[in-house]
Amino acid sequence: QSVLTQPPSVSGAPGQRVTISCTGSSSNIGAGYHVHWYQQLPGTAPKLLIYGNSNRPSGVPDRFSGSKSGTSASLAITGLQAEDEADYYCQSYDSSHWVFGGGTKLTVL
Amino acid sequence: QITLKESGPTLVKPTQTLTLTCTCSGFSLSTSGVGVAWIRQPPGKAREWLAVIYWDDDKRYSPSLKSRLTITKDTSKNQVVLTMTNMDPVDTATYYCAHGAGGDPFYFDFWGQGALVTVSS
Numbered sequence: 550q551s552v553l554t555q556p557p558s559v560s561g562a563p564g565q566r567v568t569i570s571c572t573g574s575s576s577n578i579g580a581g582y583h584v585h586w587y588q589q590l591p592g593t594a595p596k597l598l599i600y601g602n603s604n605r606p607s608g609v610p611d612r613f614s615g616s617k618s619g620t621s622a623s624l625a626i627t628g629l630q631a632e633d634e635a636d637y638y639c640q641s642y643d644s645s646h647w648v649f650g651g652g653t654k655l656t657v658l
Numbered sequence: 659q660i661t662l663k664e665s666g667p668t669l670v671k672p673t674q675t676l677t678l679t680c681t682c683s684g685f686s687l688s689t690s691g692v693g694v695a696w697i698r699q700p701p702g703k704a705r706e707w708l709a710v711i712y713w714d715d716d717k718r719y720s721p722s723l724k725s726r727l728t729i730t731k732d733t734s735k736n737q738v739v740l741t742m743t744n745m746d747p748v749d750t751a752t753y754y755c756a757h758g759a760g761g762d763p764f765y766f767d768f769w770g771q772g773a774l775v776t777v778s779s
Contacts, residue, residue: 551704585765642763647707
C-alpha cells in the first residue's frame with residue numbers, strides 16, 4: 550500500500566479531459582510539501598511532468614496541469630492524445646523520506 | 659544534458675548482497691546542492707524511495723530498509739553506488755537512480771532507464 554493514493558486506472562477519448570487524483574495525509578501533502586508528477590511510457594525512463602504542485606518543466610505541453618488543495622493533489626490532462634497513454638505517478642515528502650503514489654494507468658480510448 | 663545509467667547484476671541469490679552503480683553525466687556530484695537518489699519498483703507494485711546522497715556526502719535512508727542499505731559516491735568517476743544486503747525474492751524490482759532538483763526535499767528531474775534485478779535461487 551502506497552502512502553499516496555491514486556486511482557489504478559483512468560480513461561478518456563481523444564480530445565477529452567481527464568484528471569488523476571493523489572490523496573495523502575496531514576504528514577505529507579497536508580503538511581505543505583509539494584507534489585510532483587511523473588509520466589512513464591512503456592519501456593522508458595520516468596519523465597518529470599509537473600513539479601512544485603503546478604509547474605511544468607520546459608518542453609511539457611500546457612495540456613498538462615497540476616493543482617493541490619489540502620491533503621490532495623490532481624493532475625489534469627486536456628485535449629487527450631494517443632501519445633498520452635502511459636502510467637502517471639505522484640510524489641511528495643513525508644517525515645524525512647520521499648513517498649510515491651501507486652500509479653495510474655491512463656488509457657486513451 | 660543530464661543522464662544517469664544504472665548497472666549491476668540482473669540476478670542475485672537470496673541472502674546475497676546487491677551492488678548497483680549509477681553513472682552520472684551532465685552534472686558533478688561535488689557541486690553544491692546536488693543529490694542523487696535510488697528508487698525501486700517491484701513488478702505490479704508502487705515505487706519506493708530507498709536512499710539519497712548529497713554533494714556534501716550527507717546520506718538518508720528509507721526507515722524500513724535502513725539496516726540493509728549503504729549509499730556512497732565516487733566523485734572522481736561521478737558514480738553513486740547502492741549496496742543492499744541480505745537480498746530476498748521480495749526485493750525483485752526495477753531499480754532506478756534519479757537526479758534531485760529543486761532544493762531539499764527534492765523532486766527528481768532526470769531518471770535512469772532502470773535496472774531489473776531478480777532475486778532467485
